[in-house]
Amino acid sequence: MNATTSPAPRTGARILVDTLLANGVTRAFGVPGESYLDVLDALADTKVEFVVCRQESGAAMMAEASGKLTGRPGICFVTRGPGSTNASAGVHIAQQDSTPMILFVGQISRSMRGREAFQEVDYRAVFGPLAKWAVEIDEAARIPEIVSRAFRVALQGRPGPVVIALPEDVLSEIAAVPDAPAVEPAETWPGLADMMRLQRLLWAAKRPVMILGGTRWNEKAVAAVTRFAERFDLPVAVSFRRQMLFPADHACFAGDIGFSVNPKLVARLKEADLVILAGGRLGEVPSQGYSLFGIPDPGVPFVHVHADPDELGRVYQPTLAINASSGAFAAALEGVQPPQELAWRAWREAARADYLAWTEEPPANAGPVQMATLVRYLRGLPKDTVICNGAGNFAIWVHRFHRFRAYGTQLAPTSGSMGYGLPAAVAAKIADPARTAVAVCGDGDFLMTGQEFATAVQYGAAIVAVVVDNGMYGTIRMHQEREYPARVFGTTLRNPDFAAYARAFGGFGATVETDAQFVPALDAAFAAGVPAIVHVKLDPEAITPTTSLSALREKALAARPAG
Structure with a gap:
């Protein structure tokens, strides 16, 4: 569409679906509801696959899993009231797991607000503390603006879920508004000075450990971190349920810090003289109940890399705070050079040996099934x-x-x-x-x-x-x-x-x-x-x-x- 062409009038539902298509959405999960029938009808004219689920919590969890796998927001549609509250389990997962996701919720008509109409819920109040952003759209003409912002909020910084309430009459309202461009999240790159300071900290270390966690990773970033670990002969651990961030068959892999953690890994982290946490938050589980390091002073030179500046120093005050997305930081590691002699080869070898001994073979359990x-x-x-x-x-x-x-x-x-x-x-x-x-x-x-x-x-x-x-x-x-x-x-x-x-x-x-x-x-x-x-x-x-x-x-x- 050029600058002189007026956009054709469309229903709010059609504007919404066109915005999803502009952002590359090919699949959505949900349970149908009368509150968003107009959206279902608009989706029927597209190639978007709508996966019909049997309960909203399952639908939201599928959308969250999709967000984890693709790095793009998983899309879920549910109806108002109990449909939305059923889906709240998936929203909570997305929030704590830092997963990009957008939950669209059908809503009562604008004229019925405040009367406790059938299945009426104030979604801003209910999901405000649970999601990264919760919003209700009041005008069909604002759909491209708000949905585009939702993609950006879900993707940038620390990713998370966005909840958007869709009043029935907004979905049927006619508006003439241009489509918004596709959203690509901004990458936050580490500064050269930060990476040089990281290099100096590594050169001064004798017992360094790297911990990988969080999101904003991809296959290329994992490969870059693996190369970095190889060049530095660095022991690498992963955070709780983030084991796919480093190959377990690699000689630098030292294990995960979740439930049933290897006690020798805990001891090694406490003995380290440099800890590099990339992408993660070091929450309750990986920190072993916040007992692994001191708070707010970790008690060890501590480098924290995170895409959201609000997470840097939130619990642990780092020696070096690097505001960067996981992928950008991984790419920048190519410029960090190891010292002429690595002082920690035996340290890494012992970490690997401890991991193999801890995970080699599950012990026999009670009963006839092992x-x-x-x-x-x-x-x-x-x-x-x-x-x-x-x-x-x-x-x-x-x-x-x-x-x-x-x-x-x-x-x-x-x-x-x-x-x-x-x-x-x-x-x-x-x-x-x-x-x-x-x-x-x-x-x-x-x-x-x-x-x-x-x-x-x-x-x-x-x-x-x-x-x-x-x-x-x-x-x-x-x-x-x-x-x-x-x-x-x-x-x-x-x-x-x-x-x-x-x-x-x-x-x-x-x-x-x-x-x-x-x-x-x-x-x-x-x-x-x-x-x-x-x-x-x-x-x-x-x-x-x-x-x-x-x-x-x-x-x-x-x-x-x-x-």
């Missing part, structure tokens, strides 16, 4: 396999013992949200049907969003979901036995036949009750060519890789005062 068999199977899958999980003790086996070897292969919520693994795997498989996608789920975890198995079947997303069933909310039971030993209350589950559940939806189902059944069941699930569930009946005693439930209980009872 989680080690699952780990060995996962390790044998293609390098680009996407491993997804939600929350629960079952995930410790995956995080500690599986070897993530490539970027874009881990979908797991740092927020610890249950129910994430299944919808994340569905989103990954729909995005790239040629890639293998596996969801490792707990029994309670799976049924938080288990209905999205129907979505997998509907869209031919041949995921494999491994449901580890120990008949309880295992993580909560573990804490219960520590705090109130032998007083079990509110944590026991009576589960369905998950294999039959899969078959009821038109998928493949198999049950594993002995270790000998494990590999044949997994082989059959992958060969089925349809969405599959492998129901693994794990002994309740196998509460973690290193302890049993009864041993945990006995230890807690022994520690209680007499009488």
Whole structure:
């Protein structure tokens, strides 16, 4: 359109869809609602794939997973009231995981505001503290402006979710407004002086460690950091559920700092004389309850690299604060030169040896089914396999013992949200049907969003979901036995036949009750060519890789005062 051409009048819904198309959106997730029928009608005339989900939390989690995989905002549409509150779980994940995402919510007509109309919600008030930005559009003519801003807010600095409320009458309103240009996020580059100061800190170090975390990474950036680690022979750890940021089979990889962290890695981080944190925030889990370093003075030369200046010094006051996106910082590392002699080769070799010893082979667990068999199977899958999980003790086996070897292969919520693994795997498989996608789920975890198995079947997303069933909310039971030993209350589950559940939806189902059944069941699930569930009946005693439930209980009872 040239400067003299007047834009054609369009409905607000059509303006919205055209803005999404201008920003390269090809897929959206959602549950249909009458509050945004005009948008659905406008989408019907495009090639945008609208993935119809079975519950809004699953839809929002799929959109969040899409944002993690692509680095572009995952798009989700839900209806007003309960539709939006159901989706809030996915918004919270996106906020804590720094994932770009835009949630569009149908809203009552503008003329009905303030009357507590049917399913009326003040979205600014509800989502304001939960999202990076929450806004309601009041005029169809402002849709290009506000949606473009939403893309920029979701992508720039520390990425996050944006919630946009869409009043019904705004969607049907006619306006003549030009389209906005596509949004490309600004890259924040580190200054030359910052990189030279980083080089001087490295030259002065004897025991340096690098920690990778957060977002704004891509395959090219990970490769650049890997080259940097090789040139400096630098031990590299990754933050909680960010294991795809550095190849586990590389000699510089030292492990992850999440739950069930290697005690030797914790000790090494405390012994370090230089810590470089790139991209991450060092929140509660990776900081081991904020005990790893001092606050506000970390007590060690500390370099913090982050795309959002507000995160620099928020908790830890760094020796060197570098305001840069992860990708830009990784590229700038090419100019940092190592000293003539590296003083820490033995330090890096010991870090690697500690990692290998900690993760080589899962120990035997109680019962006839061994989680080690699952780990060995996962390790044998293609390098680009996407491993997804939600929350629960079952995930410790995956995080500690599986070897993530490539970027874009881990979908797991740092927020610890249950129910994430299944919808994340569905989103990954729909995005790239040629890639293998596996969801490792707990029994309670799976049924938080288990209905999205129907979505997998509907869209031919041949995921494999491994449901580890120990008949309880295992993580909560573990804490219960520590705090109130032998007083079990509110944590026991009576589960369905998950294999039959899969078959009821038109998928493949198999049950594993002995270790000998494990590999044949997994082989059959992958060969089925349809969405599959492998129901693994794990002994309740196998509460973690290193302890049993009864041993945990006995230890807690022994520690209680007499009488």
